[in-house]
Amino acid sequence: MTVAAGKLATTSMTILEIALHLCYDSQESFTRAFKSRYYMTPGKYRRFGLHFAVIQKKRLLYKRNLIGLEGRKKMEPKTLHKPAFKVIGLKYYGNDPANNCPDLWRDFQRLRTSYRRRKAMD
Known part of the structure; x- marks a missing residue:
């Protein structure tokens, strides 16, 4: 939809x-x-x-759920084992008719830079 x-x-x-x-x-x-x-x-x-x-x-229990709508490309899930890593993000609720996404992305980049600086000081 x-x-x-x-x-x-x-x-x-x-x-x-x-x-x-x-x-x-x-x-x-x-x-x-x-x-x-x-x-x-x-x-x-x-x-x-x-x-x-x-x-x-989407539930990925059955392979029939792994076919995309556009292009009919079949997706095959696979489990990857990776070393531990940290995730940073911004929480946002609601729709965005004013298209504030660029501002949110800029705020995210500032937070990411700030986090890296704090991490370097530790």
Whole structure:
């Protein structure tokens, strides 16, 4: 559905064209699926000029879940053993209609630099 939302927001494809491109049997079945995820019809989503991703955690228990929508590339998971490492990040809640992502990334880079300096002093 995230692919569909992106196409609604960034292309002039009709809703039917998007539905068929994503292998739905009809515009009606696509609209039902879209509405169950985004709580509005695709037409309303497009008219409001919205674009946000709703991401659902996938279960990787079965290989049939490992095929991507676009390109039909099959993904094979593998376990890697790596030495311990630290992770740093920023917590963000909500959608971002003002596109503040560049500011968040800049803040993240400052935090990362600050962390490295503190680590070097230890």
